[in-house]
Amino acid sequence: MAVGVFDSGLGGLTVLEAVTRRLPDVPFVYYGDNANAPYGVRDADDVYELTTRGVERLWRAGCDLVILACNTASAAALRRMQESWVPPKKRVLGVFVPLIEALTERQWGDNSPPREVAVKHVALFATPATVASRAFQRELAFRAIGVDVEAQACGGVVDAMEDGDLILAEALVRSHVEALKRKMPKPDAAVLGCTHYPLMQEVFQDALGPDVMVFSQANLVADSLADYLSRHPGMLGAGQVPMLLTTGDARRVSVKATHFLRRKIDFHPA
Numbered sequence: 001m002a003v004g005v006f007d008s009g010l011g012g013l014t015v016l017e018a019v020t021r022r023l024p025d026v027p028f029v030y031y032g033d034n035a036n037a038p039y040g041v042r043d044a045d046d047v048y049e050l051t052t053r054g055v056e057r058l059w060r061a062g063c064d065l066v067i068l069a070c071n072t073a074s075a076a077a078l079r080r081m082q083e084s085w086v087p088p089k090k091r092v093l094g095v096f097v098p099l100i101e102a103l104t105e106r107q108w109g110d111n112s113p114p115r116e117v118a119v120k121h122v123a124l125f126a127t128p129a130t131v132a133s134r135a136f137q138r139e140l141a142f143r144a145i146g147v148d149v150e151a152q153a154c155g156g157v158v159d160a161m162e163d164g165d166l167i168l169a170e171a172l173v174r175s176h177v178e179a180l181k182r183k184m185p186k187p188d189a190a191v192l193g194c195t196h197y198p199l200m201q202e203v204f205q206d207a208l209g210p211d212v213m214v215f216s217q218a219n220l221v222a223d224s225l226a227d228y229l230s231r232h233p234g235m236l237g238a239g240q241v242p243m244l245l246t247t248g249d250a251r252r253v254s255v256k257a258t259h260f261l262r263r264k265i266d267f268h269p270a
Ligand code: DGL
Pocket: 007, 008, 009, 011, 012, 037, 038, 039, 040, 041, 069, 070, 071, 072, 073, 127, 130, 158, 193, 194, 195, 196
């Protein structure tokens, strides 16, 4: 009954923590493509090739349902995968839609026409590839009208976090927030559109100021997954054993992950 969680590296661990807390009886198999991270500076074809390879590995681990806990993969590869690659008995879901549903105050599966929502000025912080895809604006336009989105490509933040350099990551976050504010001085809401960023949420909030509502993904994705599984219990795959797999050096990745989440984490070779 396992479910797969895919990420380019360590960021998806923030989602893994939230889904494990929300669904403690489900064994989750995590795949971190650390050998090829970061994805945020790769082109869409590259992200597609790497993501499909990782998802196939999760299918072999007995997961029929895979969550792409990576905005870059969700933005740059998911639509193409769903349209022409995912076989009938498998599912791949991304992390964008739960976030946008929360922002636009919609329930899961509400397909009514786009309407006005409370937030008018939204700052999006994400990787360069996610920003370039414009997937966030596209998904938002299906659900809301009259929302002004200003996107800031946060170059360097993921690399600094993967390297465990949180001082550099913090300095970069503050300079990206300053750059965003020059383009949009008073956002109502900020979306952290990268699964690495929840660990920097306090820094984003501090730099943005207390009046800006910061949306972060992990808990939103966990609620959406719980809801999805209650409606599709057959999507729990045959796998029984929770595992953490990496394409990188398992020992080094375990050390970094332990540092990243501040608790002991053990990865195995994918
Ligand atoms: N954490 C991933 C995301 O949500 C990707 C970061 C990267 O590999 O660049 O976008």
